[in-house]
Amino acid sequence: MSPGWDGLAPRLKRRAVQVGPLQIGGGAPIVVQSMTTTDTADISRTVSQIGSLERVGCELVRVAVPNLAAAAAIPAIKEQIKIPLAADIHFDPRLALASIEAGVDKLRINPGNITDRVEISRVARAAQAAGVPIRVGANSGSLRSMFRDSAGHPTAEGLAKSALEEIRLLEDLGFSEIVVSVKGTDVPMTVEAYRQVASRVDYPLHLGITEAGTAWDGAIRSAVGLGILLWEGLGDTLRVSLAADPVEEVRVAYEILRALHLRERGIAYRVCPTCGRTGIDLIGISGVVRAELADVATPLSVALMGCVVNGLGEATDADVGLVGGRGSGTLYVQGKVVAKGVPEAGLAVEIVRLVRERVGRKESP
Numbered sequence: 001m002s003p004g005w006d007g008l009a010p011r012l013k014r015r016a017v018q019v020g021p022l023q024i025g026g027g028a029p030i031v032v033q034s035m036t037t038t039d040t041a042d043i044s045r046t047v048s049q050i051g052s053l054e055r056v057g058c059e060l061v062r063v064a065v066p067n068l069a070a071a072a073a074i075p076a077i078k079e080q081i082k083i084p085l086a087a088d089i090h091f092d093p094r095l096a097l098a099s100i101e102a103g104v105d106k107l108r109i110n111p112g113n114i115t116d117r118v119e120i121s122r123v124a125r126a127a128q129a130a131g132v133p134i135r136v137g138a139n140s141g142s143l144r145s146m147f148r149d150s151a152g153h154p155t156a157e158g159l160a161k162s163a164l165e166e167i168r169l170l171e172d173l174g175f176s177e178i179v180v181s182v183k184g185t186d187v188p189m190t191v192e193a194y195r196q197v198a199s200r201v202d203y204p205l206h207l208g209i210t211e212a213g214t215a216w217d218g219a220i221r222s223a224v225g226l227g228i229l230l231w232e233g234l235g236d237t238l239r240v241s242l243a244a245d246p247v248e249e250v251r252v253a254y255e256i257l258r259a260l261h262l263r264e265r266g267i268a269y270r271v272c273p274t275c276g277r278t279g280i281d282l283i284g285i286s287g288v289v290r291a292e293l294a295d296v297a298t299p300l301s302v303a304l305m306g307c308v309v310n311g312l313g314e315a316t317d318a319d320v321g322l323v324g325g326r327g328s329g330t331l332y333v334q335g336k337v338v339a340k341g342v343p344e345a346g347l348a349v350e351i352v353r354l355v356r357e358r359v360g361r362k363e364s365p
Contacts, residue, residue, distance in 0.1 A: 011235075017204050059084075061084075096127075
């Protein structure tokens with residue numbers, strides 16, 4: 001399963017699961033998803049946040065369903081969004097039944113807090129009748145005591161066993177439209193749990209590091225954990241869990257996938273870290289450029305370099321490039337100089353203009 005020194009392992013082929021019009025697994029592109037932070041019963045705010053997620057490329061969105069009011073909001077939310085909707089269910093299987101009846105596209109149930117076999121059977125039968133797949137989502141924070149070690153700590157083996165037990169229950173009921181996740185807060189434990197599950201079942205894998213952290217540390221921990229699994233050929237869909245605007249989750253997800261050449265969406269930036277040779281405010285310029293071009297979906301490379309040491313090579317290799325000088329810069333398009341001596345104050349505007357010319361229009365997913 002592990003790749004050799006020469007590159008990325010081939011993606012491990014999993015069975016296909018259909019979520020509305022979206023396919024997960026079966027060789028389909030890795031699906032990027034996120035979760036709303038709004039009160040689901042507040043339909044207008046929830047729809048607005050999903051709209052923001054759609055604009056940055058979110059392909060599947062999950063909402064919390066902690067009560068019947070949230071389940072009752074599902075039809076109105078679905079009418080106003082473009083992507084499939086998943087319901088996040090904990091503790092009360094009746095909320096899963098209400099969500100299915102409301103027309104949700106996918107369920108997430110937690111084997112750590114929904115344990116009654118009779119109730120799970122009711123959910124499985126209703127989901128099967130409605131054509132709604134189920135994600136069996138085990139988390140280290142809600143793992144039952146029987147799956148923890150003698151000191152009460154979660155383990156990779158426990159996470160895997162918890163998910164596999166629930167999968168076997170669903171299979172015994174004749175239900176096989178399953179996606180599985182085994183998320184922990186500890187990166188090595190999570191990686192090993194996914195390896196164990198992947199070796200035992202062929203259901204699509206939903207990757208994630210749970211409670212990963214803030215936008216900064218959570219992105220790093222997620223990149224490490226998901227990067228290892230993706231490098232090994234595992235993963236059919238993923239969510240980067242951040243204590244931040246969920247839009248950032250989607251952006252980080254695409255950067256992780258782009259780094260491994262698994263998905264290409266939007267602009268790939270090459271920005272030098274700057275040093276004493278830099279004669280322009282490159283950090284400020286790059287911030288403006290990123291903000292102005294956040295809507296671009298077309299894959300494109302933009303190099304923003306502070307001097308000629310590495311700047312010439314990077315800028316000429318990119319679709320659009322900048323090499324800074326003292327108070328000015330030279331601009332490149334596909335390796336050719338298009339402007340010299342552009343004043344620092346106008347560099348961001350000119351870079352944005354050149355990119356817009358390349359993509360042809362303001363985009364939305």
